[in-house]
Amino acid sequence: MTAYLCARIHWRPHLNADLEPAAFPSRQFRETRKHIVFTIALLVLLGVFWTIRHVLGIVYLSGLFAVVLNPIVTKIGKIRIREKHLPKAAAVTVLVVVLFTAITLFFWIGMPPVVRDFRNFLNDLPSRIPTLISKLHKVPMADKIGMNDLNNQITGSLGHFASYVVSSLPTWAEHLLDILTAVILTVYFILEGEEVYKFFLSLVIPKSRVRLANTLLIAEERVSRWLLGQLLLMACVAAYSIIAFRIINVRYYILLGLMMGLTNIIPVAGNLVTILLVALIAAADSWTKCGLVFAAYAIYVQFENAFLTPRIMKSSVDLMGVSVLIALLCGTAISGIPGALIAVPTAAVIVVFADEYLVQHEDPERLSVLD
Known part of the structure; x- marks a missing residue:
């Protein structure tokens, strides 16, 4: 009996040693399984995000516009009526009405001349190209760059562009629906953005929450100032260009001035490319007009760099032109026009x-010691 009990005592540890790995997986196995499950879940989540990327782009665009417009809503809310501030809903209503009125007036008054200039440009281009090429032939080294084939290349590109405009008309209806959806979401984000902000901030660990909150506040302020400042600069260059091109008597001056304003979203490079197009159109009439176009552009560049930019864009984000161009290319490749926005x-x-x-x-103090 004693021998039997001793045998049982010595046998149990071996039995437990054999059963323990099967019943309780090792820590390394559990960590590996956790990483595999996390990777699969992350891939599935990324796949879902990629599938609904168009919707996410609209939501993200609405959030950005809410960030930009929220300071304006705050200023409108500070207006006193009978010693009372406007509630936030009323301030949002005032802003929406003002923006809707401005956009309606723009399309009602401003768009018809632009469309007329664009139509005239398309109609006149085939007949004006030979005149322009004959003048460019007089430029030294013009024969070295294949001026004889330029007419065919421009005509072919014009045909492709016209067919693209016609074929893309149905998609613009979808974009109008997207714009309406973005407007509605923007209003909701302005009204309920603070609650959404607090919810997502609560998902961050407390140790990093304060730093992230401060960074988000800085980003909101600087990005809002940058967007509003950039829009103001675009409006300034558009107004100046329309007036200057009209004085110089450049054809399609309204269309070209609007293009100068839109391309100013890309600092330096955008306006530089557009002014070359304006100079070519002016050169088809006379070299004097071409020189006046460059002179008018040089005057504006000096005025913008010396006066407008330091006052409008101060305390905002300093974006390099190449950064803006790369961002526009990536956004367009991912989601078209909403991605570019x-x-x-x-x-x-x-x-x-x-x-x-x-x-x-x-560290400034350390640098002063080293100096």
């Missing part, structure tokens, strides 16, 4: 976060 504000947000979390700022 959200590309530049996204780049501005990335710059703010990179400045906070990635850039290694030097």
Whole structure:
């Protein structure tokens, strides 16, 4: 009996040692399984996001516009009527009515001349190209760049562009629906944005929450100022260009002035490309007009760099032209026109976060000691 009990005592540890790995997986196995499940879940989530990327783009665009317009709503809410401030809903209503009225007036008054100039440009281009090419032949080294084939290339590109405009007309109806959806979401984000902001901020661990909150506040302020400032600069260059081109008597001056304003979203490069197009159109009439176009553009560049930019764009995000161009290319490739709309504000947000979390700022006191 004693021998039997001793045998049982010595046998149990071996039995438990054999059964324990099967009943309780090792820590390494559990960690590996956790990583595999997390990777699969992440891939599935990314696949879902990619499938609904168009909807996410509209939501993200609405959020960005809400960030930009929220300071304006705050200022409207400070208006006193009978010693009472306007409620937020009333301030949003006033803003929507003002914006809707401005857009309606623009399409009612401003768009017909632009459409007329665009139609005249398409009709006149085939007949004006030979005149322009004959003048360019007089420029030294013009024969070296294949001026004889330029007429055929421009005509072919014009045909492709016209067919693209006609074929893309049905998609513009979808874009109008997207714009209406974005407007509605923007209103909701302005009204309920604070609750959404607090909810997502609560998902961050408390240790990093304060720094993230401060960074988001800085991003909101700087991106809002950058967008409003950039829109103001675009309006300034458009108004100046329309007036200057009209004085110089450049054809299609309203269309070209509007193009100058739109392309100003890309600093330096955007206006530089457009002014070359304006100069070519002016050169078809006379070289004097071409020279006056460059002179008018040079005057505006000096005025913008010396006066407008330091006052309008101060305390905002400093985006390089190449950053804006790359952002526009990436946004257009991902989601077309909505992607292009959200590309530049996204780049501005990335710059703010990179400045906070990635850039290694030097300590001024340490630099003074080293000096």
